[in-house]
Amino acid sequence: MARIVELSYYPVKGCAGASARKVLLTPAGIAHDRSFMAISEEGVYRTQRRHPRLALIKPAISDDGERLTLRAPHVEPLDLSVDATGARRPVDLFGATYQGIDQGVRAAEWLSDVLRVRSRLVRVPPEHDRVTDGRTPGTSGYADSCALHVLSRSTLDLLNQKLAERGAAPLPVNRFRPNIVIDGWDEPHTEDRAHGLRVGTAELGYAKLAIRCAVTMVEQESGEKAGPEPLRTLAGYRRAAEGGVAFGTKLSVLRPGRVRVGDNVTVTSWGESELRPSHRMADRRAVPVVRPAP
Template identity: 30%
Template sequence: MTHFTLSDIYIYPVKSLAGISVRHWPVTKTGLLHDRKWMLIDKDRQFLSQRKLPRMALIKTALAENDLVLSAPGMENLILPLTPEGGEIIDSTIWRDQCDARSVSPKADQWLSRFLNIDCRLVYQPDDEIRRVDPNYAQTTDQVSFADGFPFLIISENSLASLNREMGLDFPITRFRPNLVIAGCPAYAEDSWREIRIGAIDFRLPKPCSRCSVPTIDPETAQTGKEPLITLNRVRKWQNKVYFGQNALHDQCGVLTVGDIVQVKSTGPSQPPI
């Protein structure tokens, strides 16, 4: 078995807002604790993301002992409980999924609507709400929070280094919003991984991650550009989509720590096949 290391862990408490780098973090049935347990929806109850509102990148998230804290330029901090109580049940949409979500508070809705200049609401995934993963790629017991489709996104450091060389730029990994970053493996080695173990947790990698416009948004300024999509279209295109990183599912709960050993348990043909 080949061994590499876990070099970074990122959580994104609110879908499509700024993430948080952590060193040591619990893994629950839906993925990393608090990861994408909140999201914004519009007046039609459709989820909102940086694809539509790049300004969402400017909203920073932080976790206190019992609070979720949102901050943004020109705004007073918004402090919310980590375990919301009550709230209206709202049938919300994430891509093709219908999910029961709970409203958080009128104060949160007003704060976010004001900063983003759009009528929106903040909702939370109750602990008893089960959102299944696409059965074409998952087991019947697999669950996910408000992530696009899978609990984890895995990218290797050397894949980013290779892409940066192709672009002649120095983009940070945060552009690509991974959960787990792997050090020590060759560029795009993760394309062939099917089963890995990180620390004491086993992962399945059933599907590569197709990329949208979000990596073109500078997470510090919310300004958009043309890279990395131009280069990805040249070097990582397959069937009219571009791919960077691998979606992943976990087989156990537990704890992940930066520095954990990554063991590649099984491999297969490269996905995408490029």
């Protein structure tokens, strides 16, 4: 029986994640996921692709969303009373314009100090009505696209086996920043074909493959780029038809609900993988488990 073994959310886009034993799934994904974003003074989103030091910032948000704490090495923590009603300002996310509520000078100075470039912090406004793409449209905060990123352990095990064959070290799951990690699917990339899921009291719908970028080459513990892996290895067996490499899937929330680590995962509908057939063949084999040391 497949089950959830890890749950994570990322209060500030691009920053470190927070692990949880239980979460509330809202229409926009796990509550508070990517509800804040670091931006330039011009309003353009910041990402680990260009600012890997974002990984050093560890956010924590209260259950009611009213207080945000940011921690990073060698600086005093920042504790903020979240502004959810202030003036809106335009923000740029992948060339699309949305709105954000600026969290003030203290947050801007703290972020600028840690990232070593002038930055500001914004929050998703309550009226945020973004519509995401894919087979199952949905909504999300400041995530790259859809509400949830799902990855299975067997998928990561296959990658780590292929990395070992190249003499490379295995990678931890946090390199891929998933929201939900599933164990119990023996076949790698089963998530490609699991197009309807029931977890806890929530229901999820498949939107698209997760196309990976240079963020996967950033060591999350050090905030430093470490490439060319895993993209070099993934390019050999996970090349997507539209370009790039696919690893994991993106899902939309069809029915909000509560989800816990240990919950069973029921597939309510299966579909075909969108990956090229020639690259799917490499996935269909038993894989010895090669996991990084804890």
